[in-house]
Amino acid sequence: MDTNILLLLLIVPFIGFLINIFFGKTIGKNLSGIIGTLTIVISFVISVILFLQIKETQEPVRLHLFDWITLEKFKIDFAFYFDQLSVLWLLFVTGIGSLIHLYSTSYMKEDENFHKFFAYLNLFVFFMLVLVTGSNLLIMFIGWEGVGLCSYLLIGFWYQNQEYNNAAKKAFIMNRVGDLGFLIGTFIIAYSFGTVDFMELRESLSGGIATSTLALLGCANLALFIAATGKSAQLPLYTWLPDAMAGPTPVSALIHAATMVTAGIFMITRLNFLFDLTPNVQHLIAVVGGLTALVAASIGLVQNDIKKVLAYSTVSQLGLMFMALGFGAYEIAVFHVITHAFFKACLFLGSGSVIHAIHGEQDMRHMGGLKNVMKITYVTFLISSLAISGIPPFSGFFSKDEILMVAFHENITLWVIGSLASIMTAFYMFRLLYLTFFNKFRGTEEQKHHLHESPAAMTMPLIILAVLAIVGGAISLPGSSWLNTYLAPVILNNAAAHPHHLGTTEYILMGVAVIGALIGIGIAYSKYIKKQELPLNDNQSNGIHKVLANSYYIDNIYNFLIIMPLNILGNFFKKVTEVIISGVVFGFAKFADELSYQGKKAQNGNIGLYLFAFVIGVCVIIYYLFIAR
Amino acid sequence: MENILQIIGIENYIYLAVLLFSIGVFGILYRRNAIVMFMSIEIMLNAANLLLVAFSNYHQDGSGQVFVFFTMAVAAAEVAIGLAILVAIFRNVGSIDIDKLKNLKG
Numbered sequence: 001m002d003t004n005i006l007l008l009l010l011i012v013p014f015i016g017f018l019i020n021i022f023f024g025k026t027i028g029k030n031l032s033g034i035i036g037t038l039t040i041v042i043s044f045v046i047s048v049i050l051f052l053q054i055k056e057t058q059e060p061v062r063l064h065l066f067d068w069i070t071l072e073k074f075k076i077d078f079a080f081y082f083d084q085l086s087v088l089w090l091l092f093v094t095g096i097g098s099l100i101h102l103y104s105t106s107y108m109k110e111d112e113n114f115h116k117f118f119a120y121l122n123l124f125v126f127f128m129l130v131l132v133t134g135s136n137l138l139i140m141f142i143g144w145e146g147v148g149l150c151s152y153l154l155i156g157f158w159y160q161n162q163e164y165n166n167a168a169k170k171a172f173i174m175n176r177v178g179d180l181g182f183l184i185g186t187f188i189i190a191y192s193f194g195t196v197d198f199m200e201l202r203e204s205l206s207g208g209i210a211t212s213t214l215a216l217l218g219c220a221n222l223a224l225f226i227a228a229t230g231k232s233a234q235l236p237l238y239t240w241l242p243d244a245m246a247g248p249t250p251v252s253a254l255i256h257a258a259t260m261v262t263a264g265i266f267m268i269t270r271l272n273f274l275f276d277l278t279p280n281v282q283h284l285i286a287v288v289g290g291l292t293a294l295v296a297a298s299i300g301l302v303q304n305d306i307k308k309v310l311a312y313s314t315v316s317q318l319g320l321m322f323m324a325l326g327f328g329a330y331e332i333a334v335f336h337v338i339t340h341a342f343f344k345a346c347l348f349l350g351s352g353s354v355i356h357a358i359h360g361e362q363d364m365r366h367m368g369g370l371k372n373v374m375k376i377t378y379v380t381f382l383i384s385s386l387a388i389s390g391i392p393p394f395s396g397f398f399s400k401d402e403i404l405m406v407a408f409h410e411n412i413t414l415w416v417i418g419s420l421a422s423i424m425t426a427f428y429m430f431r432l433l434y435l436t437f438f439n440k441f442r443g444t445e446e447q448k449h450h451l452h453e454s455p456a457a458m459t460m461p462l463i464i465l466a467v468l469a470i471v472g473g474a475i476s477l478p479g480s481s482w483l484n485t486y487l488a489p490v491i492l493n494n495a496a497a498h499p500h501h502l503g504t505t506e507y508i509l510m511g512v513a514v515i516g517a518l519i520g521i522g523i524a525y526s527k528y529i530k531k532q533e534l535p536l537n538d539n540q541s542n543g544i545h546k547v548l549a550n551s552y553y554i555d556n557i558y559n560f561l562i563i564m565p566l567n568i569l570g571n572f573f574k575k576v577t578e579v580i581i582s583g584v585v586f587g588f589a590k591f592a593d594e595l596s597y598q599g600k601k602a603q604n605g606n607i608g609l610y611l612f613a614f615v616i617g618v619c620v621i622i623y624y625l626f627i628a629r
Numbered sequence: 630m631e632n633i634l635q636i637i638g639i640e641n642y643i644y645l646a647v648l649l650f651s652i653g654v655f656g657i658l659y660r661r662n663a664i665v666m667f668m669s670i671e672i673m674l675n676a677a678n679l680l681l682v683a684f685s686n687y688h689q690d691g692s693g694q695v696f697v698f699f700t701m702a703v704a705a706a707e708v709a710i711g712l713a714i715l716v717a718i719f720r721n722v723g724s725i726d727i728d729k730l731k732n733l734k735g
Binding site: 605606607611 | 654657727728730731
């Protein structure tokens with residue numbers, strides 16, 4: 001394929017960004033929206049063509065632009081690399097990106113900063129493309145930082161609200177912690193392998209690895225994993241993601257559910273040949289993933305904000321993906337990333353549709369009964385909920401089931417944890433569904449009057465995503481997985497080389513998973529449909545419920561352990577600087593001031609005196625120069 | 630022609646120059662009339678000129694005399710500007726007594 005077209009694929013969203021940021025106000029909302037959406041669609045079309053080509057030839061394409069950094073024995077190219085993995089990411093980033101752009105043209109219609117919104121979205125897609133196609137760690141880091149920036153800009157999009165700004169800052173700072181890990185990992189790899197290029201790294205490992213390098217590699221992998229926990233919202237850095245729901249709903253769908261948060265999984269999958277060498281780090285990844293899945297799911301049980309539930313559910317699902325990564329089942333993690341992107345984007349856009357209908361209300365206790373008014377939203381939401389709960393034959397069933405199956409074989413404790421998280425997922429998703437769409441409407445009369453189904457630009461993406469959420473599982477059916485074969489060249493230790501058999505155990509596991517999901521749904525049904533319970537206010541709750549409603553007080557703990565000491569230290573140093581350093585500096589200034597004030601008095605304007613001083617001065621100079629010597 | 634220095638002796642020129650210069654300095658310090666002070670400055674300049682010429686002759690080196698011409702030219706220019714300033718001051722203040730010129734007081 002012509003390299004110019006590949007370049008076009010990357011650069012088109014950036015052009016969209018430039019047009020929207022500089023001319024967005026003048027060209028008007030309609031054109032701004034069209035340009036924003038069209039650029040992503042163009043990228044998507046090129047991605048599809050590229051995908052078909054790579055699927056056919058199995059040959060990765062390398063786009064070398066120029067040598068970026070050239071040192072003796074060390075070289076970093078400014079190059080992009082299109083292989084099976086990155087093209088897969090390209091497909092769903094641009095594909096879902098297009099749908100969400102289309103959705104946003106309607107969702108953001110009333111917003112005065114419409115063009116800015118599209119500019120940021122386009123910029124985000126551009127950086128995401130850079131992230132997934134970079135041929136070395138440094139290019140990836142450009143994208144990595146870029147998406148973080150766009151995430152910050154979009155979370156704080158409604159900048160008049162101070163709380164939203166705080167959420168944006170929180171996301172950015174927490175990501176920075178992870179980014180430090182990314183940098184350290186990159187440095188260690190550059191130091192121990194002399195290259196940061198993915199292909200060269202892979203080749204350099206083919207001849208085995210020295211024990212001393214292995215120890216360093218362990219540190220590098222740990223650092224990179226920390227980076228992944230920051231970007232992909234895992235313990236202990238996950239708390240920014242629920243707060244990130246301050247952004248407009250399409251942003252939550254695109255960045256904080258479908259694409260950006262999967263960057264960590266992408267990075268680890270990209271470096272699978274490195275992570276395979278350090279089983280300890282892999283084990284840690286699996287444990288952290290499992291714990292995150294459980295913790296986030298349990299918090300999700302009691303949230304009342306529709307978007308918060310979805311946010312915690314995202315964290316929990318990402319945890320499951322990390323669990324799969326930890327077991328070395330990279331293609332399964334990728335599979336879940338893809339299916340999750342479909343149904344979670346659909347869920348978020350669905351919640352956006354609901355929020356749109358009730359004029360910005362996000363509290364589920366003020367919803368209800370929307371089933372009859374918003375038929376399309378309801379049906380798509382139901383499909384996605386079934387998919388995320390793991391009910392066959394929806395896509396989520398296949399991907400989640402594979403993760404649990406691997407967990408069962410590798411580590412039975414993590415299997416229990418993962419299964420518990422899945423049951424909780426089924427419960428809170430249907431709690432969300434029942435509270436939102438069933439029973440009677442609990443909002444105000446005015447809101448009730450306003451209720452309406454969203455326009456076609458919003459329902460179209462919902463329908464497409466719902467269809468994908470149904471059939472998405474087909475790309476990796478148990479037994480004969482297309483995805484595993486497709487990804488085999490990218491993943492060194494791939495599953496295609498040693499396929500697992502579908503035995504009785506596997507079928508029993510599937511059965512257990514489905515029954516678990518049904519139990520979760522059943523509990524939700526009995527609570528919220530039969531008894532018509534309403535969730536309590538957070539401050540009325542007690543016991544375990546209170547702990548969950550406050551997210552295990554993790555934010556408070558972070559406040560106490562990190563923010564408060566920092567504040568105290570900052571205040572202390574502020575006082576020190578004010579008293580000592582400022583005192584010294586001001587002292588000098590005062591001294592000079594006083595001296596000049598006194599010296600000023602000598603200049604009394606008497607020329608005779610000046611002359612007298614002058615003559616005395618000359619005499620003194622002459623005395624010392626000629627006589628005193 | 631007999632060298633005039635051999636008749637009088639270089640040290641006498643130095644005494645005269647010192648005397649002239651001292652007269653100039655004391656004139657500057659004691660007189661309050663700006664024009665007289667100007668004249669004192671000229672006396673000092675001429676004391677220097679005298680020394681230059683005397684030593685030029687003593688060392689048989691012409692460059693000393695060249696300096697004197699320069700000094701004269703500069704002195705002429707200085708007088709021209711200085712007198713112009715004094716005239717301007719007199720027109721504005723009505724006096725050239727330096728005790729009354731205290732506007733530059735800090």
